[in-house]
Amino acid sequence: MIKIQNIYYMLAYAYQVLNEQGYKSIATEEFENTADLCSAILSRGLSTQIKRGLEKEYISKTEALSSLRGKIDISDSIKSQTLLRRQMICTYDEFSINSYMNRIIKTTVLLLLKSDISSKRKKELRKLLVYMSEVEVLDIRFINWNQQYNKSNQTYRMLISVCYLVIKGLLQTQSDGSTKLMDFFDEQCMCRLYEKFILEYYRKEHPEIKAAASQIPWQLDDDFKEMLPIMQTDIMLSHDGRTLIIDAKYYEHSLQQQYDSYSVHSGNLYQIFTYVKNKEVELKNQNHESVSGMLLYAKTDEAVYPDYEYKMSGNTIAVRTLDLDKDFKDIRKQLDGIAEKYILNN
Secondary structure, three states: OOHHHHHHHHHHHHHHHHHOOOHHHHHOOOOOOHHHHHHHHHHHHHHHHHHHHHOOEEEEEEEEEEEOOOEEEEHHHHOOOOHOOOOOEEEEEEEEEEOHHHHHHHHHHHHHHHHHHHHHHHHHHHHHHEEEEEOOOHHHHHHHOOOOOEEEEEEEHHHHHHHHHHHHHHHHEOOOEEEEEOOOOOOHHHHHHHHHHHHHHHHHOOOOEEEEEEEEOOOOOOOOEEEEOOOOOOOOEEEEEEEEEEEEOOOOEEEEEEEEEEEOOHEEEEHHHHHHHHHHHHOOOOOOOOEEEEEEEOOOOOOOOOOOEEEEEEEEEEEEEOOOOOHHHHHHHHHHHHHHHHOOOO
16 A cells, blocks of 8 residues: 555655645645545646746648638638638648647546546636637547657656656546546556656665666677567666665565465566676676665555565575555655665665
């Protein structure tokens, strides 16, 4: 289980903009569910964005006009007989707030209005929708989440990320192809947030440690590597010759079970072991002290959960759980303890 308030802290680390003054009061509010929390974040963020100015882009429009504008389509004008009405089909660009990212936000707000959020939050969102009357709604099944950010629209990054979590977390496809609202968030969304939170926590709270989501090259006896998968780590911590590779796992069941016997997910263990051994070989000619690995599971409400450390072929492989249902100061203590033991060695 996870406290709703802790989801805010996870989002705040994952998306640093939440630490700005306009959002800080959210940390002291009480929320009945995660949808309400995300509604509050979107409400504050959208309100701030409206004050700054909603993003605008040139939108191509084609319509019959009495006064000529842009490019005239004579062929279509003849076919549709607009000349009889003294009009011509024109194609022109209009500088409009109907940008793709604004469409994503409006689509998400309308979805949240159907979900279980407080009446106060619904009132806030409806007031903000007045400023987006020109913005069209997207089909949630085909939203393109791969948006390009620059200096002029950087403030949209967090808003679109929250929209992604909302839409992926609040919708579920039925067997007939329709969608329905479901409980927040699904496992996949929480897994992405969990990984990003841990990485950004170490970046912010332990600047003395190099924290990155690095790739590990395969250590091959020759140069042949066709069809080998990329070894992409979730979190790699490095400091003073020590390296810790963390695989963050957010599962409903953190252990696999056969009858009354529990064990670590075999695929997870094989993967982290492979990461560690290849990183060890990569660093063998460099001045390094140790390479360790860790499977860090989000603690579930199961009675049995992993908390072990293994010595494997000269390396330490730990299997731990992070309890997200505690006060955030306790979560901080757990993460700091990992850094101190495996990297800082205090």
